[in-house]
Amino acid sequence: MEELQNLHTDLTVPVAGRTKDPETGDTYRMMSGRLFAVIMDFQEHDYLTPDGLPKELLGADSPYMIRALMVNGEPAVPVTAHLTFLDGCTATLKPEAYTRERETNANYRIAAKVTVGPVEYALAENPKTHSFVTWERTPGNDKPGERNYYWGHYHDDRGKAIADFCARASEKCVELEQGRKPSVRKQLSEKPPEKEPPAVKPRGKGAR
Numbered sequence: 001m002e003e004l005q006n007l008h009t010d011l012t013v014p015v016a017g018r019t020k021d022p023e024t025g026d027t028y029r030m031m032s033g034r035l036f037a038v039i040m041d042f043q044e045h046d047y048l049t050p051d052g053l054p055k056e057l058l059g060a061d062s063p064y065m066i067r068a069l070m071v072n073g074e075p076a077v078p079v080t081a082h083l084t085f086l087d088g089c090t091a092t093l094k095p096e097a098y099t100r101e102r103e104t105n106a107n108y109r110i111a112a113k114v115t116v117g118p119v120e121y122a123l124a125e126n127p128k129t130h131s132f133v134t135w136e137r138t139p140g141n142d143k144p145g146e147r148n149y150y151w152g153h154y155h156d157d158r159g160k161a162i163a164d165f166c167a168r169a170s171e172k173c174v175e176l177e178q179g180r181k182p183s184v185r186k187q188l189s190e191k192p193p194e195k196e197p198p199a200v201k202p203r204g205k206g207a208r
Helices: 002-010 158-178 184-190
Strands: 012-020 027-031 035-040 043-048 065-071 074-084 088-093 108-116 119-125 132-137 149-155
Touching: 035 074, 065 158, 074 158, 108 158, 119 158, 132 158, 149 158
Parallel strands: 065 108
Antiparallel strands: 012 027, 012 088, 035 043, 043 074, 065 074, 074 088, 108 119, 119 132, 132 149
8 A cells, every 4th residue: 555655646746736945935937847648538637748747746856758649740648637625736647547567778768759640669778878869760671679869969958858859759640640751861861871891801812
């Protein structure tokens, strides 16, 4: 029971409300991310944008990997919103919003993923340097035991990395909806690197 309570606490984040400055004691309003609701199948579903998740949940040190969904053309995390005292609000991640699976690629730990049509976008953080990267992946091109991450965008700032993660997924969504062909640069980036030809050994004296 205690473990379930701790899990619930770990996955609940403040979205909007009033809190006190620990130094001055002043009360101020804080906002984190953007909480919105969508009506589907005659039911209202709550979503939180990834920038509303703290680094404890969206980073290399998190025990979870976030599984965002594409909602209205942008990545969003399914949550349950709770109204709190003084017009505050918290959001608890739904079970489908995260997994305990941990994945590492090129020394970067995957913090979040979102699927857009045939491709997937990943946000990752290096736990040693605390630098970030966003990758694209085509699961259909994966080799046995190897996931095909490519076209990395590297960042030193967490906020910029999250924004890039969201922008790449949204741009791909628009591209698919409009039936546009990807740029030549993108087509080249999606092709697996060609293997280098074996080195030609120099011939010895008298060799023909």
